[in-house]
Amino acid sequence: MFADVKTTNDTHDTPAVVFDNRFVRELPGDADASNRRRQVLHAAWSAVMPTPVAAPQLLAHAGDVAELVGLPEAFVRSPDFARVFGGNALLPGMQPYAACYGGHQFGNWAGQLGDGRAITLGEVLNARGERWELQLKGAGPTPYSRTADGRAVLRSSIREFLCSEAMHHLGVPTTRALSLVTTGDAVVRDMFYNGNAEEEPGAVVCRVAPSFIRFGNFEIFTAREDLALLEQLVDFTIARDYPHLVDIADITMRRAAWYREVCERTARLIVHWMRVGFVHGVMNTDNMSILGLTIDYGPYGWIDNFDPHWTPNTTDAQMRRYRFGQQPAIAQWNLVRLADAIAPLFTDESVLQAGIDRYSEVYVADYEAMNAAKFGFVRRGDTEQQIIRDGFKLLYDAEVDYTNFFRRLGNIPDELPAFEDDDRRGTVTEVFGNLLETVFGEVFYDRAKLHANVQEISDWFSRWHACVRTQGRSYEERRAAMHAVNPWFVLRNYVAQQAIDAATAGDPSLVHTLLEVLRTPYTEQPQHTALVARRPEWARYKAGCSMLSCSS
Numbered sequence: 175m176f177a178d179v180k181t182t183n184d185t186h187d188t189p190a191v192v193f194d195n196r197f198v199r200e201l202p203g204d205a206d207a208s209n210r211r212r213q214v215l216h217a218a219w220s221a222v223m224p225t226p227v228a229a230p231q232l233l234a235h236a237g238d239v240a241e242l243v244g245l246p247e248a249f250v251r252s253p254d255f256a257r258v259f260g261g262n263a264l265l266p267g268m269q270p271y272a273a274c275y276g277g278h279q280f281g282n283w284a285g286q287l288g289d290g291r292a293i294t295l296g297e298v299l300n301a302r303g304e305r306w307e308l309q310l311k312g313a314g315p316t317p318y319s320r321t322a323d324g325r326a327v328l329r330s331s332i333r334e335f336l337c338s339e340a341m342h343h344l345g346v347p348t349t350r351a352l353s354l355v356t357t358g359d360a361v362v363r364d365m366f367y368n369g370n371a372e373e374e375p376g377a378v379v380c381r382v383a384p385s386f387i388r389f390g391n392f393e394i395f396t397a398r399e400d401l402a403l404l405e406q407l408v409d410f411t412i413a414r415d416y417p418h419l420v421d422i423a424d425i426t427m428r429r430a431a432w433y434r435e436v437c438e439r440t441a442r443l444i445v446h447w448m449r450v451g452f453v454h455g456v457m458n459t460d461n462m463s464i465l466g467l468t469i470d471y472g473p474y475g476w477i478d479n480f481d482p483h484w485t486p487n488t489t490d491a492q493m494r495r496y497r498f499g500q501q502p503a504i505a506q507w508n509l510v511r512l513a514d515a516i517a518p519l520f521t522d523e524s525v526l527q528a529g530i531d532r533y534s535e536v537y538v539a540d541y542e543a544m545n546a547a548k549f550g551f552v553r554r555g556d557t558e559q560q561i562i563r564d565g566f567k568l569l570y571d572a573e574v575d576y577t578n579f580f581r582r583l584g585n586i587p588d589e590l591p592a593f594e595d596d597d598r599r600g601t602v603t604e605v606f607g608n609l610l611e612t613v614f615g616e617v618f619y620d621r622a623k624l625h626a627n628v629q630e631i632s633d634w635f636s637r638w639h640a641c642v643r644t645q646g647r648s649y650e651e652r653r654a655a656m657h658a659v660n661p662w663f664v665l666r667n668y669v670a671q672q673a674i675d676a677a678t679a680g681d682p683s684l685v686h687t688l689l690e691v692l693r694t695p696y697t698e699q700p701q702h703t704a705l706v707a708r709r710p711e712w713a714r715y716k717a718g719c720s721m722l723s724c725s726s
Protein backbone atom coordinates (compact mmCIF):
# COMPACT_ATOMS: atom_id res chain seq x y z
CA MET A 175 0.00 0.00 0.00
CA PHE A 176 2.64 2.50 1.02
CA ALA A 177 5.08 2.83 -1.83
CA ASP A 178 8.14 4.79 -2.77
CA VAL A 179 7.84 6.70 -6.00
CA LYS A 180 10.61 5.09 -7.97
CA THR A 181 9.06 4.45 -11.32
CA THR A 182 9.74 6.46 -14.39
CA ASN A 183 6.78 6.41 -16.71
CA ASP A 184 5.87 8.20 -19.87
CA THR A 185 4.14 11.16 -18.21
CA HIS A 186 7.05 12.33 -16.08
CA ASP A 187 10.46 11.54 -14.71
CA THR A 188 10.86 11.14 -10.99
CA PRO A 189 12.40 14.48 -10.12
CA ALA A 190 16.00 14.46 -9.00
CA VAL A 191 15.40 16.29 -5.74
CA VAL A 192 18.35 16.35 -3.35
CA PHE A 193 17.42 15.76 0.28
CA ASP A 194 19.81 16.67 3.08
CA ASN A 195 17.93 15.81 6.27
CA ARG A 196 20.00 17.54 8.91
CA PHE A 197 17.32 17.66 11.60
CA VAL A 198 17.08 13.87 11.81
CA ARG A 199 20.77 13.34 11.10
CA GLU A 200 22.17 15.70 13.72
CA LEU A 201 19.59 15.54 16.50
CA PRO A 202 18.61 12.48 18.51
CA GLY A 203 15.42 10.67 17.55
CA ASP A 204 12.89 8.58 19.41
CA ALA A 205 13.67 4.86 19.65
CA ASP A 206 10.00 3.88 19.26
CA ALA A 207 8.95 4.00 15.61
CA SER A 208 5.21 3.53 16.13
CA ASN A 209 2.69 6.36 16.09
CA ARG A 210 1.28 5.34 19.48
CA ARG A 211 0.49 8.52 21.46
CA ARG A 212 3.06 9.05 24.18
CA GLN A 213 5.45 11.35 25.99
CA VAL A 214 8.65 11.33 23.96
CA LEU A 215 11.73 11.79 26.14
CA HIS A 216 15.35 12.53 25.23
CA ALA A 217 14.53 13.05 21.57
CA ALA A 218 13.91 15.97 19.23
CA TRP A 219 11.81 13.96 16.78
CA SER A 220 9.99 10.68 16.14
CA ALA A 221 10.09 8.79 12.86
CA VAL A 222 6.52 8.46 11.60
CA MET A 223 4.95 7.60 8.26
CA PRO A 224 2.04 9.55 6.82
CA THR A 225 -1.16 7.47 6.89
CA PRO A 226 -2.32 6.81 3.31
CA VAL A 227 -5.58 8.39 2.16
CA ALA A 228 -8.34 7.04 -0.07
CA ALA A 229 -8.08 9.17 -3.19
CA PRO A 230 -5.45 11.91 -3.22
CA GLN A 231 -6.18 14.64 -5.76
CA LEU A 232 -4.38 17.89 -6.36
CA LEU A 233 -6.76 20.81 -5.84
CA ALA A 234 -4.23 23.64 -6.12
CA HIS A 235 -0.52 24.29 -6.05
CA ALA A 236 1.83 27.25 -6.07
CA GLY A 237 4.01 27.01 -9.18
CA ASP A 238 6.77 29.23 -7.81
CA VAL A 239 7.06 27.09 -4.68
CA ALA A 240 7.30 23.93 -6.82
CA GLU A 241 10.13 25.59 -8.69
CA LEU A 242 11.79 26.62 -5.44
CA VAL A 243 11.98 23.00 -4.32
CA GLY A 244 12.92 21.68 -7.76
CA LEU A 245 9.70 19.94 -8.75
CA PRO A 246 8.98 20.26 -12.47
CA GLU A 247 5.48 21.18 -13.63
CA ALA A 248 5.06 17.81 -15.42
CA PHE A 249 5.60 15.99 -12.13
CA VAL A 250 3.25 18.34 -10.29
CA ARG A 251 0.51 17.45 -12.77
CA SER A 252 1.13 13.70 -12.48
CA PRO A 253 -0.82 11.38 -10.14
CA ASP A 254 2.44 10.60 -8.33
CA PHE A 255 2.63 14.19 -7.08
CA ALA A 256 -0.79 13.90 -5.43
CA ARG A 257 0.25 10.55 -3.97
CA VAL A 258 3.42 11.96 -2.44
CA PHE A 259 1.83 15.18 -1.17
CA GLY A 260 -1.32 13.45 -0.01
CA GLY A 261 0.79 11.07 2.09
CA ASN A 262 0.57 7.86 0.05
CA ALA A 263 4.13 7.65 -1.29
CA LEU A 264 7.62 8.98 -0.72
CA LEU A 265 10.25 10.36 -3.01
CA PRO A 266 13.70 8.79 -2.67
CA GLY A 267 15.59 10.55 0.12
CA MET A 268 12.57 11.49 2.22
CA GLN A 269 12.75 10.60 5.95
CA PRO A 270 9.40 11.45 7.54
CA TYR A 271 9.29 12.57 11.15
CA ALA A 272 7.23 14.55 13.66
CA ALA A 273 9.03 17.03 15.92
CA CYS A 274 8.76 17.12 19.69
CA TYR A 275 7.89 20.50 21.19
CA GLY A 276 5.98 22.02 24.04
CA GLY A 277 4.44 25.41 24.50
CA HIS A 278 2.63 28.05 26.47
CA GLN A 279 -0.98 28.09 25.34
CA PHE A 280 -3.06 31.17 26.26
CA GLY A 281 -0.48 32.08 28.89
CA ASN A 282 -0.12 28.68 30.56
CA TRP A 283 2.53 26.01 30.23
CA ALA A 284 0.89 23.13 28.36
CA GLY A 285 3.64 20.50 28.44
CA GLN A 286 4.37 18.34 25.42
CA LEU A 287 2.48 19.29 22.25
CA GLY A 288 4.56 18.38 19.20
CA ASP A 289 3.64 17.81 15.56
CA GLY A 290 0.28 16.19 16.17
CA ARG A 291 -0.76 16.35 12.54
CA ALA A 292 2.30 17.69 10.79
CA ILE A 293 4.85 15.33 9.29
CA THR A 294 8.08 16.61 7.79
CA LEU A 295 9.08 14.67 4.70
CA GLY A 296 12.60 15.98 4.37
CA GLU A 297 14.88 18.96 3.76
CA VAL A 298 15.39 19.80 0.10
CA LEU A 299 18.65 21.41 -0.99
CA ASN A 300 17.79 23.28 -4.18
CA ALA A 301 20.07 24.24 -7.06
CA ARG A 302 20.71 27.62 -5.44
CA GLY A 303 21.92 25.95 -2.26
CA GLU A 304 18.79 26.94 -0.33
CA ARG A 305 17.30 24.58 2.24
CA TRP A 306 13.54 24.02 2.14
CA GLU A 307 11.81 21.70 4.54
CA LEU A 308 8.69 19.99 3.15
CA GLN A 309 6.01 19.35 5.74
CA LEU A 310 2.59 17.77 5.32
CA LYS A 311 -0.21 19.06 7.52
CA GLY A 312 -3.12 16.69 8.08
CA ALA A 313 -1.24 13.50 7.09
CA GLY A 314 -2.39 11.35 9.98
CA PRO A 315 -1.58 10.56 13.60
CA THR A 316 1.84 10.89 15.20
CA PRO A 317 3.07 10.21 18.75
CA TYR A 318 2.07 13.83 19.46
CA SER A 319 -1.55 13.63 18.32
CA ARG A 320 -2.87 13.37 21.90
CA THR A 321 -6.63 12.81 21.64
CA ALA A 322 -6.99 14.12 18.08
CA ASP A 323 -6.93 12.44 14.66
CA GLY A 324 -3.93 13.98 12.91
CA ARG A 325 -6.14 15.18 10.09
CA ALA A 326 -7.19 18.54 8.66
CA VAL A 327 -10.42 19.58 6.98
CA LEU A 328 -10.68 21.16 3.56
CA ARG A 329 -11.86 24.54 4.85
CA SER A 330 -8.87 25.10 7.12
CA SER A 331 -6.49 23.67 4.53
CA ILE A 332 -7.72 26.15 1.91
CA ARG A 333 -7.25 28.92 4.47
CA GLU A 334 -3.70 27.84 5.28
CA PHE A 335 -2.75 27.29 1.65
CA LEU A 336 -4.07 30.63 0.39
CA CYS A 337 -2.98 32.72 3.33
CA SER A 338 0.61 31.43 3.34
CA GLU A 339 0.93 32.53 -0.24
CA ALA A 340 -0.98 35.79 0.29
CA MET A 341 1.38 36.74 3.12
CA HIS A 342 4.45 35.89 1.08
CA HIS A 343 3.36 38.10 -1.79
CA LEU A 344 2.51 40.89 0.65
CA GLY A 345 6.16 40.79 1.70
CA VAL A 346 5.43 39.31 5.14
CA PRO A 347 7.84 36.59 6.37
CA THR A 348 5.93 33.32 6.34
CA THR A 349 6.03 29.60 5.72
CA ARG A 350 5.03 28.88 2.13
CA ALA A 351 2.54 26.39 0.71
CA LEU A 352 3.40 24.03 -2.13
CA SER A 353 0.18 22.10 -2.56
CA LEU A 354 -3.35 21.42 -1.46
CA VAL A 355 -4.43 17.81 -1.94
CA THR A 356 -7.92 16.53 -1.17
CA THR A 357 -7.90 13.09 0.41
CA GLY A 358 -11.24 11.54 -0.47
CA ASP A 359 -11.63 10.72 3.24
CA ALA A 360 -14.09 12.36 5.58
CA VAL A 361 -12.96 14.03 8.78
CA VAL A 362 -15.30 14.55 11.72
CA ARG A 363 -15.32 17.99 13.33
CA ASP A 364 -17.47 19.79 15.85
CA MET A 365 -17.03 23.20 14.27
CA PHE A 366 -18.70 25.20 17.04
CA TYR A 367 -17.82 22.89 19.94
CA ASN A 368 -21.54 22.53 20.61
CA GLY A 369 -21.92 18.78 20.33
CA ASN A 370 -22.89 18.82 16.66
CA ALA A 371 -20.05 16.90 15.06
CA GLU A 372 -20.22 16.54 11.28
CA GLU A 373 -18.27 14.87 8.53
CA GLU A 374 -16.27 17.23 6.38
CA PRO A 375 -13.94 16.60 3.44
CA GLY A 376 -10.31 16.10 4.44
CA ALA A 377 -7.22 17.64 2.84
CA VAL A 378 -3.46 17.77 3.20
CA VAL A 379 -1.37 20.92 2.68
CA CYS A 380 2.34 20.71 2.03
CA ARG A 381 4.04 23.62 3.80
CA VAL A 382 7.53 24.74 2.94
CA ALA A 383 10.01 26.71 5.04
CA PRO A 384 13.73 26.77 5.74
CA SER A 385 12.90 25.63 9.28
CA PHE A 386 9.79 24.75 11.26
CA ILE A 387 11.54 25.06 14.64
CA ARG A 388 9.37 26.90 17.17
CA PHE A 389 10.01 28.53 20.54
CA GLY A 390 8.32 25.46 22.02
CA ASN A 391 11.04 23.13 20.69
CA PHE A 392 13.41 24.74 23.20
CA GLU A 393 10.91 25.08 26.02
CA ILE A 394 10.14 21.37 26.19
CA PHE A 395 13.75 20.37 26.90
CA THR A 396 14.17 22.97 29.62
CA ALA A 397 10.88 21.96 31.22
CA ARG A 398 12.21 18.39 31.32
CA GLU A 399 15.59 19.57 32.59
CA ASP A 400 17.21 17.97 29.57
CA LEU A 401 19.87 20.65 29.26
CA ALA A 402 22.17 18.58 27.06
CA LEU A 403 19.48 18.35 24.42
CA LEU A 404 18.58 22.01 24.87
CA GLU A 405 22.17 22.98 24.20
CA GLN A 406 22.34 20.67 21.22
CA LEU A 407 19.19 22.14 19.70
CA VAL A 408 20.37 25.73 20.21
CA ASP A 409 23.68 25.04 18.51
CA PHE A 410 21.99 23.07 15.75
CA THR A 411 19.57 25.93 15.08
CA ILE A 412 22.41 28.41 14.88
CA ALA A 413 24.44 26.17 12.57
CA ARG A 414 21.59 25.29 10.23
CA ASP A 415 19.24 28.27 10.36
CA TYR A 416 21.57 31.14 11.36
CA PRO A 417 24.80 30.15 9.56
CA HIS A 418 26.04 33.76 9.41
CA LEU A 419 26.53 33.61 13.19
CA VAL A 420 28.80 30.57 13.35
CA ASP A 421 31.88 32.74 12.87
CA ILE A 422 31.41 34.24 16.32
CA ALA A 423 34.11 32.27 18.12
CA ASP A 424 32.90 32.70 21.70
CA ILE A 425 30.01 30.33 22.14
CA THR A 426 28.15 32.44 24.71
CA MET A 427 28.45 35.51 22.52
CA ARG A 428 27.28 33.48 19.55
CA ARG A 429 24.20 32.24 21.39
CA ALA A 430 23.47 35.75 22.69
CA ALA A 431 23.74 37.18 19.16
CA TRP A 432 21.35 34.48 18.01
CA TYR A 433 18.74 35.30 20.64
CA ARG A 434 19.08 38.99 19.84
CA GLU A 435 18.45 38.26 16.17
CA VAL A 436 15.39 36.13 16.98
CA CYS A 437 14.08 39.18 18.88
CA GLU A 438 14.78 41.49 15.95
CA ARG A 439 13.15 39.20 13.42
CA THR A 440 10.10 38.77 15.60
CA ALA A 441 9.78 42.55 15.96
CA ARG A 442 9.92 43.03 12.20
CA LEU A 443 7.38 40.26 11.68
CA ILE A 444 4.85 41.87 14.00
CA VAL A 445 5.31 45.27 12.35
CA HIS A 446 4.36 43.60 9.06
CA TRP A 447 1.27 42.05 10.63
CA MET A 448 0.20 45.46 11.92
CA ARG A 449 0.86 47.05 8.54
CA VAL A 450 -1.36 44.65 6.60
CA GLY A 451 -3.98 44.20 9.35
CA PHE A 452 -3.29 40.51 10.01
CA VAL A 453 -4.40 38.90 13.26
CA HIS A 454 -2.80 35.51 13.88
CA GLY A 455 -5.36 34.46 16.44
CA VAL A 456 -3.32 31.83 18.35
CA MET A 457 0.04 33.29 19.30
CA ASN A 458 0.98 30.43 21.61
CA THR A 459 4.72 29.82 21.93
CA ASP A 460 4.41 26.63 19.90
CA ASN A 461 3.17 28.82 17.05
CA MET A 462 6.17 31.18 17.12
CA SER A 463 8.80 30.46 14.49
CA ILE A 464 12.47 30.66 15.43
CA LEU A 465 13.05 32.35 12.05
CA GLY A 466 10.43 35.03 12.67
CA LEU A 467 8.04 33.58 10.09
CA THR A 468 4.27 33.58 10.25
CA ILE A 469 3.48 29.95 11.04
CA ASP A 470 0.40 27.81 11.74
CA TYR A 471 -2.53 29.44 10.04
CA GLY A 472 -5.57 28.58 12.14
CA PRO A 473 -8.34 30.97 13.19
CA TYR A 474 -6.48 33.97 11.78
CA GLY A 475 -8.21 36.99 10.31
CA TRP A 476 -7.77 40.41 8.77
CA ILE A 477 -9.23 43.42 10.42
CA ASP A 478 -12.01 44.90 8.32
CA ASN A 479 -13.02 48.03 10.26
CA PHE A 480 -10.01 49.27 12.21
CA ASP A 481 -10.43 47.85 15.69
CA PRO A 482 -7.39 47.02 17.83
CA HIS A 483 -9.60 44.96 20.16
CA TRP A 484 -10.76 42.57 17.47
CA THR A 485 -9.83 38.89 17.46
CA PRO A 486 -11.05 36.34 14.91
CA ASN A 487 -10.68 33.45 17.36
CA THR A 488 -13.93 32.50 19.11
CA THR A 489 -11.92 30.37 21.56
CA ASP A 490 -10.31 33.64 22.70
CA ALA A 491 -13.45 35.78 22.61
CA GLN A 492 -13.54 36.25 26.39
CA MET A 493 -9.96 37.22 27.14
CA ARG A 494 -9.04 38.55 23.71
CA ARG A 495 -5.45 37.74 24.56
CA TYR A 496 -4.52 37.57 20.89
CA ARG A 497 -6.44 40.61 19.66
CA PHE A 498 -4.94 42.75 16.87
CA GLY A 499 -3.57 45.52 19.08
CA GLN A 500 -2.06 43.16 21.62
CA GLN A 501 0.12 41.23 19.17
CA PRO A 502 3.28 43.29 19.80
CA ALA A 503 3.04 42.76 23.57
CA ILE A 504 2.31 39.05 23.20
CA ALA A 505 5.25 38.54 20.86
CA GLN A 506 7.45 40.06 23.53
CA TRP A 507 5.89 37.88 26.23
CA ASN A 508 6.66 34.86 24.05
CA LEU A 509 10.25 36.01 23.59
CA VAL A 510 10.58 36.15 27.37
CA ARG A 511 9.39 32.53 27.51
CA LEU A 512 12.10 31.66 24.99
CA ALA A 513 14.62 33.55 27.11
CA ASP A 514 13.48 31.55 30.16
CA ALA A 515 13.99 28.36 28.17
CA ILE A 516 17.54 29.13 27.08
CA ALA A 517 18.61 30.90 30.30
CA PRO A 518 20.32 27.75 31.68
CA LEU A 519 22.90 28.15 28.92
CA PHE A 520 23.98 31.58 30.20
CA THR A 521 25.78 32.55 33.39
CA ASP A 522 25.05 36.21 32.76
CA GLU A 523 21.38 36.55 31.91
CA SER A 524 21.69 40.25 31.14
CA VAL A 525 22.43 39.31 27.52
CA LEU A 526 18.91 37.92 27.31
CA GLN A 527 17.49 41.12 28.75
CA ALA A 528 19.45 42.96 26.07
CA GLY A 529 17.64 40.87 23.46
CA ILE A 530 14.25 41.72 24.94
CA ASP A 531 15.19 45.41 24.99
CA ARG A 532 16.28 45.10 21.40
CA TYR A 533 12.82 43.78 20.54
CA SER A 534 11.20 46.96 21.88
CA GLU A 535 13.75 49.19 20.18
CA VAL A 536 13.32 47.58 16.75
CA TYR A 537 9.56 47.33 17.12
CA VAL A 538 9.05 50.98 18.06
CA ALA A 539 11.38 52.32 15.36
CA ASP A 540 9.97 50.11 12.61
CA TYR A 541 6.39 50.60 13.69
CA GLU A 542 6.70 54.39 13.58
CA ALA A 543 8.41 54.29 10.20
CA MET A 544 5.79 51.90 8.89
CA ASN A 545 2.87 54.08 10.01
CA ALA A 546 4.47 57.21 8.59
CA ALA A 547 4.81 55.38 5.27
CA LYS A 548 1.18 54.25 5.38
CA PHE A 549 0.04 57.86 5.80
CA GLY A 550 2.39 59.12 3.08
CA PHE A 551 4.79 60.98 5.37
CA VAL A 552 8.51 61.13 4.83
CA ARG A 553 9.21 63.11 7.97
CA ARG A 554 8.27 61.99 11.47
CA GLY A 555 8.02 65.27 13.33
CA ASP A 556 5.48 66.14 16.02
CA THR A 557 2.94 67.30 13.45
CA GLU A 558 3.08 64.05 11.53
CA GLN A 559 2.95 61.95 14.71
CA GLN A 560 -0.10 63.83 15.95
CA ILE A 561 -1.90 63.40 12.64
CA ILE A 562 -1.16 59.68 12.70
CA ARG A 563 -2.47 59.29 16.25
CA ASP A 564 -5.61 61.29 15.52
CA GLY A 565 -6.05 59.38 12.26
CA PHE A 566 -6.13 56.03 14.02
CA LYS A 567 -8.57 57.35 16.59
CA LEU A 568 -10.91 58.45 13.82
CA LEU A 569 -10.57 55.17 11.97
CA TYR A 570 -11.67 53.45 15.14
CA ASP A 571 -14.43 55.85 16.19
CA ALA A 572 -15.97 56.10 12.73
CA GLU A 573 -15.60 52.34 11.93
CA VAL A 574 -13.49 52.75 8.84
CA ASP A 575 -12.17 49.89 6.70
CA TYR A 576 -8.43 49.64 7.37
CA THR A 577 -7.20 48.29 4.02
CA ASN A 578 -9.43 50.31 1.72
CA PHE A 579 -8.96 53.54 3.65
CA PHE A 580 -5.19 53.54 3.25
CA ARG A 581 -5.39 52.50 -0.36
CA ARG A 582 -7.74 55.39 -1.13
CA LEU A 583 -5.73 57.84 0.89
CA GLY A 584 -2.87 57.25 -1.55
CA ASN A 585 -5.12 58.38 -4.40
CA ILE A 586 -5.81 61.85 -2.99
CA PRO A 587 -4.06 64.35 -5.25
CA ASP A 588 -2.28 67.54 -4.20
CA GLU A 589 -5.03 69.67 -5.62
CA LEU A 590 -8.64 68.78 -5.20
CA PRO A 591 -9.87 69.77 -8.68
CA ALA A 592 -13.44 68.64 -8.26
CA PHE A 593 -13.96 71.33 -5.68
CA GLU A 594 -11.77 74.04 -7.24
CA ASP A 595 -14.60 76.07 -8.77
CA ASP A 596 -17.14 75.18 -6.21
CA ASP A 597 -18.24 78.29 -4.36
CA ARG A 598 -19.24 76.13 -1.44
CA ARG A 599 -15.62 75.21 -0.90
CA GLY A 600 -15.31 77.95 1.65
CA THR A 601 -15.73 75.60 4.54
CA VAL A 602 -13.46 72.72 5.21
CA THR A 603 -16.34 70.55 6.25
CA GLU A 604 -18.13 70.92 2.96
CA VAL A 605 -15.09 70.35 0.81
CA PHE A 606 -13.91 67.36 2.75
CA GLY A 607 -17.40 66.23 3.55
CA ASN A 608 -18.01 65.92 -0.18
CA LEU A 609 -14.70 64.25 -0.66
CA LEU A 610 -15.40 61.84 2.15
CA GLU A 611 -18.74 60.91 0.72
CA THR A 612 -17.57 60.46 -2.87
CA VAL A 613 -14.10 59.06 -2.35
CA PHE A 614 -14.37 57.42 1.04
CA GLY A 615 -18.06 56.68 1.49
CA GLU A 616 -17.47 53.02 0.76
CA VAL A 617 -14.94 52.57 3.54
CA PHE A 618 -17.31 53.36 6.40
CA TYR A 619 -19.12 50.41 7.91
CA ASP A 620 -21.73 52.65 9.43
CA ARG A 621 -22.78 55.69 7.40
CA ALA A 622 -24.25 57.22 10.52
CA LYS A 623 -20.79 57.24 12.06
CA LEU A 624 -19.38 59.05 9.05
CA HIS A 625 -22.02 61.72 9.41
CA ALA A 626 -21.69 61.90 13.18
CA ASN A 627 -17.96 62.48 12.88
CA VAL A 628 -17.91 64.49 9.69
CA GLN A 629 -16.59 67.69 11.23
CA GLU A 630 -13.72 65.94 12.98
CA ILE A 631 -12.94 63.82 9.97
CA SER A 632 -12.95 66.85 7.70
CA ASP A 633 -10.63 68.72 10.02
CA TRP A 634 -8.37 65.73 10.11
CA PHE A 635 -8.29 65.46 6.33
CA SER A 636 -7.48 69.08 5.94
CA ARG A 637 -4.55 68.76 8.37
CA TRP A 638 -3.37 65.57 6.69
CA HIS A 639 -3.68 67.08 3.23
CA ALA A 640 -1.75 70.21 4.15
CA CYS A 641 0.97 68.18 5.86
CA VAL A 642 1.41 65.51 3.20
CA ARG A 643 2.06 68.24 0.62
CA THR A 644 5.02 69.53 2.60
CA GLN A 645 6.94 66.24 2.44
CA GLY A 646 8.98 67.14 -0.65
CA ARG A 647 7.38 64.60 -2.97
CA SER A 648 5.15 64.93 -5.99
CA TYR A 649 1.68 63.41 -5.88
CA GLU A 650 2.83 60.61 -8.20
CA GLU A 651 5.80 59.79 -5.99
CA ARG A 652 3.67 59.82 -2.88
CA ARG A 653 0.99 57.65 -4.40
CA ALA A 654 3.53 55.08 -5.61
CA ALA A 655 5.21 54.99 -2.19
CA MET A 656 1.88 54.68 -0.34
CA HIS A 657 0.57 51.99 -2.67
CA ALA A 658 3.77 50.02 -2.07
CA VAL A 659 3.01 49.68 1.65
CA ASN A 660 -0.81 49.76 1.59
CA PRO A 661 -2.07 46.63 -0.16
CA TRP A 662 -4.96 46.70 -2.57
CA PHE A 663 -5.83 43.07 -1.81
CA VAL A 664 -5.77 41.14 1.43
CA LEU A 665 -7.39 37.73 1.95
CA ARG A 666 -10.46 38.78 3.89
CA ASN A 667 -12.19 36.02 5.79
CA TYR A 668 -15.49 36.43 3.99
CA VAL A 669 -13.76 36.14 0.60
CA ALA A 670 -11.81 33.03 1.64
CA GLN A 671 -15.07 31.58 2.96
CA GLN A 672 -16.72 32.00 -0.45
CA ALA A 673 -13.85 30.08 -2.02
CA ILE A 674 -14.24 27.40 0.64
CA ASP A 675 -18.01 27.07 0.12
CA ALA A 676 -17.59 26.74 -3.65
CA ALA A 677 -14.69 24.27 -3.40
CA THR A 678 -16.63 22.16 -0.90
CA ALA A 679 -19.48 22.07 -3.41
CA GLY A 680 -17.03 20.87 -6.05
CA ASP A 681 -15.94 24.11 -7.74
CA PRO A 682 -12.36 25.15 -6.89
CA SER A 683 -12.23 28.00 -9.42
CA LEU A 684 -12.38 30.77 -6.81
CA VAL A 685 -9.42 29.18 -4.98
CA HIS A 686 -7.50 29.39 -8.26
CA THR A 687 -8.62 32.96 -8.92
CA LEU A 688 -7.59 34.05 -5.44
CA LEU A 689 -4.23 32.34 -5.85
CA GLU A 690 -3.67 34.50 -8.93
CA VAL A 691 -4.97 37.75 -7.43
CA LEU A 692 -2.93 37.42 -4.24
CA ARG A 693 0.30 37.25 -6.23
CA THR A 694 0.22 41.00 -6.94
CA PRO A 695 -1.57 42.44 -3.91
CA TYR A 696 -0.20 45.96 -4.35
CA THR A 697 -1.50 46.27 -7.91
CA GLU A 698 -5.05 47.30 -8.56
CA GLN A 699 -6.81 44.59 -10.57
CA PRO A 700 -9.95 46.25 -11.91
CA GLN A 701 -11.52 42.97 -13.04
CA HIS A 702 -11.46 41.75 -9.42
CA THR A 703 -12.82 44.70 -7.46
CA ALA A 704 -15.50 42.43 -5.96
CA LEU A 705 -12.72 40.67 -4.01
CA VAL A 706 -11.61 43.83 -2.22
CA ALA A 707 -14.97 45.18 -1.14
CA ARG A 708 -15.25 45.83 2.55
CA ARG A 709 -16.95 43.04 4.48
CA PRO A 710 -20.63 42.96 3.51
CA GLU A 711 -23.24 43.07 6.26
CA TRP A 712 -24.28 39.42 5.70
CA ALA A 713 -20.76 38.32 6.64
CA ARG A 714 -20.60 40.14 9.97
CA TYR A 715 -21.78 37.18 12.02
CA LYS A 716 -21.58 34.30 9.52
CA ALA A 717 -19.27 31.45 10.61
CA GLY A 718 -15.89 31.65 8.95
CA CYS A 719 -16.47 35.19 7.70
CA SER A 720 -15.59 37.11 10.80
CA MET A 721 -15.00 34.77 13.70
CA LEU A 722 -13.55 31.26 13.66
CA SER A 723 -12.99 28.51 16.15
CA CYS A 724 -9.76 26.52 16.50
CA SER A 725 -11.55 23.42 15.21
CA SER A 726 -9.82 22.50 11.99
Ligand code: AMP
Nearest residue numbers: 287288289290291319322323324325470
Ligand atom coordinates in the same frame (compact mmCIF):
# COMPACT_ATOMS: atom_id res chain seq x y z
P1 AMP B 1 -2.50 24.57 17.09
O1 AMP B 1 -3.24 25.36 18.12
O2 AMP B 1 -3.26 24.30 15.82
O3 AMP B 1 -1.15 25.15 16.81
O4 AMP B 1 -2.27 23.11 17.69
C1 AMP B 1 -1.80 22.88 18.99
C2 AMP B 1 -1.38 21.45 19.15
O5 AMP B 1 -2.47 20.57 18.85
C3 AMP B 1 -0.24 21.01 18.24
O6 AMP B 1 0.53 20.09 18.95
C4 AMP B 1 -0.96 20.34 17.11
O7 AMP B 1 -0.15 19.41 16.44
C5 AMP B 1 -2.11 19.66 17.84
N1 AMP B 1 -3.26 19.41 16.95
C6 AMP B 1 -4.14 20.31 16.46
N2 AMP B 1 -5.06 19.72 15.70
C7 AMP B 1 -4.77 18.39 15.69
C8 AMP B 1 -5.35 17.23 15.07
N3 AMP B 1 -6.44 17.31 14.30
N4 AMP B 1 -4.75 16.04 15.30
C9 AMP B 1 -3.66 15.93 16.08
N5 AMP B 1 -3.07 16.97 16.69
C10 AMP B 1 -3.62 18.20 16.50
Ligand code: MG
Nearest residue numbers: 460461469470
Ligand atom coordinates in the same frame (compact mmCIF):
# COMPACT_ATOMS: atom_id res chain seq x y z
MG1 MG C 1 0.51 24.95 16.18
